[in-house]
Amino acid sequence: MAATGLGRRARVRALGLATLAACMAMTAHAAPPDRDAIKAQVAQRHGTAVKALQEWIALPSIAAEDRNPAQGAEYMARLAREAGFQHVEVVDTGGKPGVFATLDAGAPTTVGVYYMYDVKQYDPAEWTSPPLEARLIDKPGLGKAVVGRGATNQKGPEMAFLTALHAIRDAKQTMPVNLVLVAEGEEEIGSPNIGKLVLRPDIQAALKKSIGVFMPMGLQDPAGAVTVNLGAKGVVELELVADGKAWGRGPSKDVHSSLKAMVDSPAWRLVKALDTLVSEDGNTVTIDGFPKPAPLSAQDRAMIARSTGARDEATARKSLGVPHWIDDLSWEKANERLVSQPTVNIQGLVGGYTGVGGKTVLPHRAVAKIDMRLVPPMTRDGAVAALKAHLAKRGYGDIAVNVSGGYDPTSTDADSRLIQAQVAVLRRNGVEPLMWPRLAGSYPGFVFTQPPLSLPAGHFGLGHGGGAHAPDEFFLIESSNPKVQGFDGAVMSYVDYLYELGSSTGSAAAAK
Incomplete structure (x- = not known):
């Protein structure tokens, strides 16, 4: 009896200590970071990070040409290790290899991150600067940008996110969330083997612990506005x-x-x-x-009306070189068609x-x-x-x-924690986000939003780029417009987003 009582008391004491440790860990991760210290590290790392982006652009992995898939995956794996992911693995998918990585910060919240390391084909004759040299070019009206294949789609935003991880660690701040990274090398050919990567049992189990999955992306337009996409075609x-x-x-x-x-x-x-x-x-x-x-809902139409009212139609037509929309539709009706x-x-x-x-x-x-x-x-x-x-x-x-x-197309609830954290970060940065029902472009978010994972998924990131899939693709490094973030501002947007996601009070909506 005495031994049993002592054993019970020991178990109770151990349980209490474990609970106390968990509470202390949660408190540590919920504590606000020293943002100034992180920002200082971002500034200090600027030159190194830009050079790393240029070196990444110099190694194109082009699935359609079967160009550098193994090298691209190994390079992606190296970048993940350097950014602090403890487990990093190149995964055989039967096609181009993928990369699976986890960063365990001992945090109560886990977030999934989707990367692509492949890029589109290019014809150097169509470019004003060599597509693999990633030169820093002055872009009139925008600032200084790195120009190269993959600069905005997606290596620029992805490097900015990795730089955020470096800066948090170098500033000796607590990483606010655990991360599960999946990176593929076939996005530009329609992700034929994404399921073999994401749904491998151990990878699926790791992602299942997350509150959702996001893809880094420079979402600001030239005027600084940001659209939060709730899905994609x-x-x-x-x-x-x-x-x-x-x-x-x-x-x-x-x-x-x-x-x-x-x-x-x-x-x-x-x-x-x-x-x-x-x-x-x-x-x-x-x-x-x-x-x-499916017909647009009243909520979808309201989002489109608000967004088109805040964006300039003439600027959009000029940037696309398009004098008229289909059937001479109005700006709002053309965008309804774009979505639906x-x-x-x-x-x-x-x-x-x-x-x-x-x-x-x-x-x-x-x-x-x-x-x-x-x-x-x-x-x-x-x-x-x-x-x-x-x-x-x-x-x-x-x-x-x-x-x-x-x-398949994908959709995510606007009330999900993943999306609400984006809205909170944008508003703190002085940006009132424009909600958008569905991105007209595509990415394999379905593998996250559909069963068996059934997670929210989307894109996030400040910064601006252009020319995806086209000549002279670029990502802004130093912005001449204070409303548009350059590379360092994009990095800090990911820092803020991670801490918002990891906050116990910052995201009121439950994960869906």
């Missing part, structure tokens, strides 16, 4: 291929164009098939069985001879590179199935549909 990337051999008509090799009078053309067959996918003006999807988009409508877009058409002058051939093969943007309740698999069935029904079953990647 899905996407399917594919090729449609018309081939004389598969068709059983037309040539099996390129022949002289004079023979068109007696020989069928795979190129024209592809053009005719493409014409069935959209309306006469090319602006409305007409694929048979394509799911109908699916699209079938021709990225490129390739067939026969495309060099200097003419060659007078009848090509045996023609290819259309297509992307389809999806909105709820559409799914990647449903869209592909509808496209294949449509082509077969219209007599074009011989046209190959080669899907390279894609994923």
